[in-house]
Amino acid sequence: MREKLRSWLLKDYNVPKSEGVQFITIGILTFLIACLAAGEILVDLKATSLPLIITLLFVNIVLFISAKRFGKSTIIGHFQLLVLYIMFQVSFFTLPNTFHVFMYWMPSIPLLAFIFGNLRTSRIWLVITLITLGMDTIYGIQVNGKSYTPEIPYIPYAFAATFFTITLVACFSLLYNLLGRSYSRLRAKNREVLELISQLKEMNGSLEDTVKERTKDIEKRNEQLKQYAFMNSHMVRAPLANIIGAASHLEDENDSEKMKELMQMIKISAASLDDVIKEVGKSLEIKS
Structure with missing residues (x-):
């Protein structure tokens, strides 16, 4: 039970916020406090005192200037909550x-x-608020008894109701815009991710086509090498063997007639070998 309560209290979701949301919120609060001070001057609101409202207004003006200068500072936001x-x-x-x-x-x-x-911050302040309401209830009972009769004049409470309504509407409007902007950013990021996935698929398809073309090219070259090896082992070796054989006999032969025959055989075999080499070359050029 304790772990569940701790998880509920401290669990958080990172909701991206725009740079000006804190500045705008403090600005709205400062404006409402200024209106409240004006209302207290014009009409006794029966709920607070003018010195307290003026002090709060001064502190909020300082927070407003600080929020403008330092931008997105969590310390300023927490200090604003503490002041309220x-x-x-x-x-x-x-x-x-x-x-x-x-x-x-x-x-x-x-x-x-x-x-x-x-x-997380909201849940912590919710717990603080609930505890405070309970303690204030106990304090109020000790001071006033089990009940008290409030003075409810129309004009002061009309002012108070107006400020209360504007404050809640402003808070919910800010919250709506905050979540709406976060949702829009997430949708934009999602579109970017989908576009990247589409590009990767296209690149993958192009890569597969390139690999297939290279594979076919390698297979063709392997086939050419096989044909070249076949030509080399059959067509080239026959006239080359004749040349080698005639040359070996030529070294041991003294008869001029036989020498002429061997020389003629060498010339014929050499010419045949040259023809074969040219044919092999032509074949490789055509297939390339």
């Missing part, structure tokens, strides 16, 4: 009667964790 978590907790401990507000805002942290980090 601390802001929620400080607001809750400052105003325990706002538990009904922050219990709906806390789930945005695991969602943002997936955008900033990965599936």
Whole structure:
């Protein structure tokens, strides 16, 4: 059971992210916090304090500038999540009667964790969020009792509902675009792989044809060599043997008439040998 829980908590999938997704996300959060600060100035939202919102806005502006400068830095994304978590907790401990507000805002942290980090980061923050909600529940019961009566004015809660809706829509839109871009990249990579496989098949077919042509060429040359060997062993050796035999008799012969006959035989055999060599040469040239 422990191993399954550990595997679920730490298992991850590498989802490729574009360079600007973290910068855009922090930019959207900074804009929403600025709107929240403006709403707090115009209308008391009954859920936090203006100094806390202004501090959060200042920190987020610093994170936004850092994200622009350093690009894809996981430290900046994790720090943004930590800042939001601390802001929620400080607001809750400052105003325990706002538990009904922050219990709906806390789930945005695991969602943002997936955008900033990965599936493992999101699951870890999900566990932290659930534990925090449980501890906040216990703290709220100790401070307010088993229940409390929240003050729900229309205008502040209309502001809060608007910010909540825009935040969730922005988070899901970023998540959708992140997964959509990742899917598009995977499809593009898949097309590249299929094209490479097609090229390899074409190259393999061309290589097979080349091997077949070379094999045929080698077989033809082997056949020519066989024919040449046959000509050499039968057609060439006969006149050559006559020349060798006549030459050996010529060394021991003293009769001028027989010497003339042997010389004539050598000339005839030499001419025959020359004809045979020419025929062999012509045959090889034609087949080449």
